[in-house]
Amino acid sequence: MILFALGIWSFLSHEALLRKLIAFNVMGGGVFHVFIAVAYRGDTAPPDPVPHALVLTGIVVAVSATALALALGGRAQDAADHD
Amino acid sequence: MTDLLPLAVAVPLLAALLVTALPRQAALLGVLGAAATTLAAGAVLTAVWLNGALTADLGGWGVPLGISMRANGFAAALLAMTALVALATSVYATGYFADSPKAVHFWPLWLLLWASLNALLLAADLFNLFVTLELLGLCAAALGALTGSADAVKANLRYLLVGLLGSTTYLMGVALLYSAYGALDIALLAEHIAAGGDENNAVDAAALTLMTVGLALKAALFPLHFWLPPAHANAPAPVSAALSALVVKGAVYIIVILWLELFASVATASAAMVLGLLGAAGVVWGSWRALRAARLKLMAAYSTVAQIGYLFMFLPLIAATPPGPARDNLFAALVLMALSHGFAKAGFFLAAGLVQQQAGHDRIDDLGGTAQQMPATTFTIGLCGSALIGLPPSGSFIGKWLMMQGAIEAGQWWWIVVLLIGTLLAAAYTFRVLSRAFGLEPTPLRFVTDARSEIPALMLALTAVGVLGLAAGPLWTLLGLGAGGAA
Numbered sequence: 001m002i003l004f005a006l007g008i009w010s011f012l013s014h015e016a017l018l019r020k021l022i023a024f025n026v027m028g029g030g031v032f033h034v035f036i037a038v039a040y041r042g043d044t045a046p047p048d049p050v051p052h053a054l055v056l057t058g059i060v061v062a063v064s065a066t067a068l069a070l071a072l073g074g075r076a077q078d079a080a081d082h083d
Numbered sequence: 084m085t086d087l088l089p090l091a092v093a094v095p096l097l098a099a100l101l102v103t104a105l106p107r108q109a110a111l112l113g114v115l116g117a118a119a120t121t122l123a124a125g126a127v128l129t130a131v132w133l134n135g136a137l138t139a140d141l142g143g144w145g146v147p148l149g150i151s152m153r154a155n156g157f158a159a160a161l162l163a164m165t166a167l168v169a170l171a172t173s174v175y176a177t178g179y180f181a182d183s184p185k186a187v188h189f190w191p192l193w194l195l196l197w198a199s200l201n202a203l204l205l206a207a208d209l210f211n212l213f214v215t216l217e218l219l220g221l222c223a224a225a226l227g228a229l230t231g232s233a234d235a236v237k238a239n240l241r242y243l244l245v246g247l248l249g250s251t252t253y254l255m256g257v258a259l260l261y262s263a264y265g266a267l268d269i270a271l272l273a274e275h276i277a278a279g280g281d282e283n284n285a286v287d288a289a290a291l292t293l294m295t296v297g298l299a300l301k302a303a304l305f306p307l308h309f310w311l312p313p314a315h316a317n318a319p320a321p322v323s324a325a326l327s328a329l330v331v332k333g334a335v336y337i338i339v340i341l342w343l344e345l346f347a348s349v350a351t352a353s354a355a356m357v358l359g360l361l362g363a364a365g366v367v368w369g370s371w372r373a374l375r376a377a378r379l380k381l382m383a384a385y386s387t388v389a390q391i392g393y394l395f396m397f398l399p400l401i402a403a404t405p406p407g408p409a410r411d412n413l414f415a416a417l418v419l420m421a422l423s424h425g426f427a428k429a430g431f432f433l434a435a436g437l438v439q440q441q442a443g444h445d446r447i448d449d450l451g452g453t454a455q456q457m458p459a460t461t462f463t464i465g466l467c468g469s470a471l472i473g474l475p476p477s478g479s480f481i482g483k484w485l486m487m488q489g490a491i492e493a494g495q496w497w498w499i500v501v502l503l504i505g506t507l508l509a510a511a512y513t514f515r516v517l518s519r520a521f522g523l524e525p526t527p528l529r530f531v532t533d534a535r536s537e538i539p540a541l542m543l544a545l546t547a548v549g550v551l552g553l554a555a556g557p558l559w560t561l562l563g564l565g566a567g568g569a570a
Contacts, residue, residue: 004255011248017240024247031255038262051261054210058254061217065247068221072228072240079233 004030017073021066028062087130088139088152091123091162092202099194106187110177113190117173120197124166131159132561138207151268153207156562157418161336162204164422167546168328168429169197171539175433176321178536179440185229185319192229196222196325203333208267209257212337213250216301220246223330227318238313245300245310249334252297256290263287269345277348287349294341295358302334304358304395305365308388312372315384320436323380327387328429332421335394339417342398355402362395363501370508374515379435379445382512383428386471389505390424396498397486403493415559416485422558423478423547427470430543434463437536453520459537461520466544468513473506478551 007027011020035051035058098116102109130137136155144150154162176193180186199218206212224243228236261267263286264275276287303311311331315323342355369389376382397417404410437460438453439445454461470477483502490498 008248008252011244017244020244024244024251027248027251028254031251031258034255034258034262038258048265050267051258054261057210057214061214065217065221065243068225069240069243069247072224072236072243075228075231076233076236076240079231079236082233 002030003027003033006030017069021069025062025066028058032058086139087123087127088137088154088205089141091120091127091205092152092198094123095120095194095198095201099191099198102190102194109186109190110180113194114173114177116194117170117197120194120201121166121170124162124201127154128159128163128561130154131156150211151207152202152205153270154205157339158204158336160418160422160558160561161332162201164425165197165200165204165329168425168543169325171543172321172324172429172433175324175436175536175539179319179321179436189226189229189319189321192222192226193321193325196226196330200329200333204336207269209260209269209272210267213254213257216250216253216333216337217246219330219333220250220301223326224314226322227314227326229319229322230317232317234313235317238310238317242310242314249297249300252300253294254297256292256294256297259286259290259293263290269340273345273347276346284349287346291341291346291349291354295338298334298338298341299358299361302331302338303365303388303391305361305368305388305392308365308369308391311388312381312384315387316378316381320380320432320439323384323436324429324432327384327432328425331387331391332425335391335421339394339398343401343414352399352402355399359396359399359498362392362398363498365389365392366396366501366505367392367508370505370512374508374512376512377446377448379438379447379450379516380432382447382516383431383435386431386509386512387424387428389509390420390428390471393420393424393483393486393502393505396501397489400486400489400493400495400498403495404489409489409492411559411562412485413489415562416482416489418562419478419551419558420482420486423470423482423551426543426547426551427467427477427479430463430540430547431467431471433536433540433543434460434467437540438464447516447519450516450519451521454517455521457537459541461517463537463540463544464520465513465517466541466548468509468516470544470547472509472513477548479547 004027007023007030010023014020014023032055035055039047039051041048095116102112105112131154136153138151138153140149140151142149176189180189199215199222203212203215203219206215224239227239227242264272266272266275300307315326318326366389369385369392373382373385376385394417397413401410401413404413435445441457470479473479473483487499487502490496
């Protein structure tokens with residue numbers, strides 16, 4: 001939850017793309033931690049597998065989104081250099 | 084029958100793969116894929132029409148472990164609208180991107196976008212909604228940046244980042260709900276929430292707030308709309324049409340599901356009122372900016388902000404109306420407004436793209452003579468404009484009429500004031516374009532100058548004005564059959 005809040009704060013307060021992206025990943029990390037914490041079902045019972053699957057999917061989505069944002073950012077930089 | 088639902092997603096996905104594998108035949112394969120997807124969507128619509136809501140468990144794994152899909156009347160109506168708009172846009176794109184190297188990139192992304200939108204409309208659990216929402220956002224941002232100009236890339240980078248912020252916030256809400264109820268399926272969760280009583284109220288409220296704020300960012304609800312106009316106005320015309328008419332509706336669809344189906348028992352009237360007021364502010368601000376916009380596509384983009392505002396104004400009215408025919412009417416009017424805006428805005432953007440290609444720019448003040456050079460396109464803009472204003476017999480006329488009726492019955496007269504202001508402003512910006520479009524040149528001999536691109540736009544406009552307005556009756560049957568808890 002703290003990671004999520006920190007992520008939102010820095011996402012909104014930083015101008016640079018790279019910082020925003022790192023902030024977004026911190027935010028995502030916060031959400032994934034909440035999911036993992038949700039999976040805990042007591043010391044003896046095995047953890048709930050569903051949130052783990054969700055976190056895996058979420059990580060894949062976050063990686064591809066970061067990649068696309070970086071590609072677009074590179075393109076924007078190129079275009080700015082040309083002008 | 085239940086195999087139909089995966090088909091609506093699988094067909095465009097397969098077509099996207101084919102187009103990527105055979106880039107030389109991209110346009111032909113793309114249109115074929117579009118036609119096949121439209122058929123699949125039509126089949127889903129027919130099945131929902133005949134049998135009521137459908138569900139399908141993928142791979143034989145049911146709730147709660149497996150992934151399931153469902154289609155009710157609301158989803159089927161949007162699915163069909165998506166299919167028609169996307170088909171028209173595909174045909175248009177063959178003309179728009181003819182001899183352009185960008186076509187190679189356009190077709191795979193376009194079909195992927197369509198596949199993820201269909202998956203979103205048919206998703207039956209909250210996590211799938213998140214995944215499809217992300218896919219939709221990624222495809223949309225990539226498509227929007229297709230022109231490669233610095234403005235377009237920058238605007239769409241912002242769109243992408245805003246989308247990521249929105250969907251991560253939404254996911255946090257999903258995590259909270261899962262921690263409280265241990266379920267993700269929408270129908271199952273709705274039961275749990277209704278049965279939960281007061282004990283989980285704080286969790287419900289926190290989750291609903293997080294999810295709504297996240298989605299409102301993606302749906303461009305005022306004041307979170309700042310990213311929309313530059314992103315939509317700088318994209319290539321077929322893409323702007325899809326972004327404005329379809330992609331934004333995806334997020335609105337989820338919000339409507341959340342408020343009317345999932346959290347129906349906990350969403351309070353005062354919270355819905357906040358959304359409605361924001362929607363009303365969006366109507367006034369969006370219409371005003373549209374009136375002041377210097378460029379045709381920017382004007383259309385601001386008008387989208389306004390039209391999305393109307394959809395949110397329905398939420399407090401529905402919350403204030405007790406269940407019964409009056410409430411069903413309001414819900415149907417909401418769907419009708421969403422559908423007719425989809426058709427009209429897509430047609431408008433396609434026509435604006437033609438004007439831009441022909442004139443080399445889209446500055447509204449310098450468009451003199453467009454009506455003489457491109458009569459069919461100007462006619463399209465006029466028709467779409469009349470649907471945006473809500474003149475009879477368009478679908479939005481009925482939608483607005485029912486909204487006024489609902490507002491009077493609920494005793495919330497202030498919505499009518501907003502409605503009137505929005506309508507007047509819409510009339511003003513439409514007529515502003517039309518008044519500039521006519522010049523002194525001689526009237527041409529031919530009505531249609533470029534059939535391949537002009538006809539699809541005209542068809543969309545006619546659907547918005549004629550078909551939806553004159554034949555809106557069946558929509559009630561469709562929604563009554565399938566909407567279940569929502570209506």
